[in-house]
Amino acid sequence: MKHRNFKTVPRMIFGRGSFDQLDDVLMEERQNADDYVVFLVDEVHKDKPLKDRIPNQSHDLVIWLDVTDEPKTTYVDALTEQVQAFGNGKDPVSVVGIGGGSSMDIAKAVALLLTNPGGAVKYQGWDLIQNPAIHHIGIPTISGTGAEASRTTVLTGPDKKLGMNSDYTVFDQIIMDPDLVAGVPKDQWFYTGMDCYIHNVEALNGTYINEFARAFGEKSSDLCDEVFLKDHPEADEKLMMASYMGGQSIAYSQVGACHALSYGLAYVLGYHHGIGNCIVFNVLDDFYPEGVKIFRQMMEKHNINLPTGICQDLSDEQMDKMIQVASGLAPLWDNVYGPNWKEKVTPELLRSLYLKM
Template sequence: MSFRNFKMVDYVVFGRGAFNQLDEILAPRRKADAPMIFLVDHFFQGKPLAERVPLRGKDEIIFADVTYEPKTTQVDALANSLKEKFGTVSGVIGIGGGSTMDLAKAVSLMMNNPGSSADYQGWDLVKQPGVYKAGIPTLSGTGAEVSRTTVLTGPTRKLGMNSDFTPFDQIVLDPELTKDAPVNQRFYTGMDCYIHCIESLEGTYLNEFSKSYGEKALQLCQKVFVDKDYWDDESDDQLMMASYAGGMSIAYSQVGVAHAVSYGLSYLLGTKHGIGNCIVMNYLEEYYPAGVKEFKYMVEKNKIEIPEGICKGLTDEQFDTMINVSLGMKPLWENALGKDWEKIMTREKLRKLYEKL
């Protein structure tokens, strides 16, 4: 058996107010005449957080429109415009939710790799390290701050740039940054973490490494969404650590059915990742009975509306597009259903599942 030798984030700082150290953290990474580029979720335009970004010299803040998840075209346009304007940059700093952090990782890689980001969608296709990159989450749950992938929607598929060059060089985990997150959004990203823990812990790829992190992340999600009747600072701290541990758990395992199916939704319909996972999870009793039961309890307890009927009226061609994208996620299906997954999850069965959503 061969063991994965995986790359982790080089430096991690955790704590309330840690964002205030950003200037000091970036100082040794600055190169003469090469600016730091801060990719910030457009949610923060005109808000106090944007004013706290430590700009020096030619540094720039680019407010990233993450209404939809990152596309390869968006990554390429950003990287090309930075190359034209500056030649090179000292680093790319992503401040926001999973989409903003994925965008930052991808732009960093494309500063030093030729062609289009679509050429690197897959496993271990990136050949050169990117420029320095740091991730600062303002939402907790996606695990994008620690993962070795940056998930992009390309011309033909939704697939990550999975490589050892993808993880951040530095992450700043400051729970204070998540406190103003809209309630629904906080729930959807929190459930992204919960769902990938369920998928990882019940998958065939599981070992003690992923199990240890996955169990801890799951426990923290339960503390926040099941045990508590109110939201406080401790909830923000716990969910941020759940996101980190959940991301770590996937490093050595894989996600499963909910993620594989939701990739199809986001590719065709532009459904955001967290909400897409929730829409799918509602119908997965056959695969994760206990997880789905608890998930439904959390939805009810937290008074969250999960959209329904989003696949009504789709054409056969549109269903086929989603099915093709979903079945392309081979490692996810194998983790969920084992080596013979193709006999279990047929196109017909997947179509029936999509029709329920």
């Protein structure tokens, strides 16, 4: 048996106020007077105090990201071209992604595409990236996606939603500053946090589970419990660590049915990843009965009302596309059912689950 040799983030800083060390980290990369850094920042911070704390120099490039929609391959291609035009043949010494999962995924993708030509669609899949990325840094301002820890950057392409999964995708540095998550709207805080909770449920109940993944997944689940059921006073710190550990858990195992179905939902109906996962997870009693039961307790405690009936009026073409996207995620279904998953994951099963949403 061949064991996976997977890469983790080599350098990380954790703690309140640690964002202020970003300048020190970047100074290690800046070796020459014309070395420049690209900051890709969620535009939600454009009118917030964080804007004035970004350590950009006069010759750096700051791009405010529109993450209204899930990241698209066309968007990251355009951003990559913008960076290349700005650099006029010179690559940046670092790409810094500041924001939620979408912003960090965009930063990973741009760092990869600066050194791997041909556009993002070419690299949607597993281990298709040929060349190491530009040095890249992830700084979450909302917790839950695990994007700061993962080897994927999830993108919506012309015919599928699928990540660029590669060891080269992993950040070179992350900075986890719990102060940065202050002021996140309640619903968004919940939906993004549930992405982490669901990562753990899927990993711990999957066929890929092992003691490495279990150790991270169980601790991350305990932290989610303290945050979403017990209102722990250090909830921001705990959720930030739960997110990182949830990302580590799935890095050496895999997600499952919820993520597969939510990719279809996002592709056809445009639901963001966090809320999409919640809508899907709420109908997966047959897959994860205990996890779904606790999830509903968390929803009730925080007065969260999910949209319902969202697939009732879909055309046959839309439903077929959702089924195609969801059933195309082989490793996820393998983690649910094992190698014979194709016998179980039928169009009828997927259609019946979507109609419950």
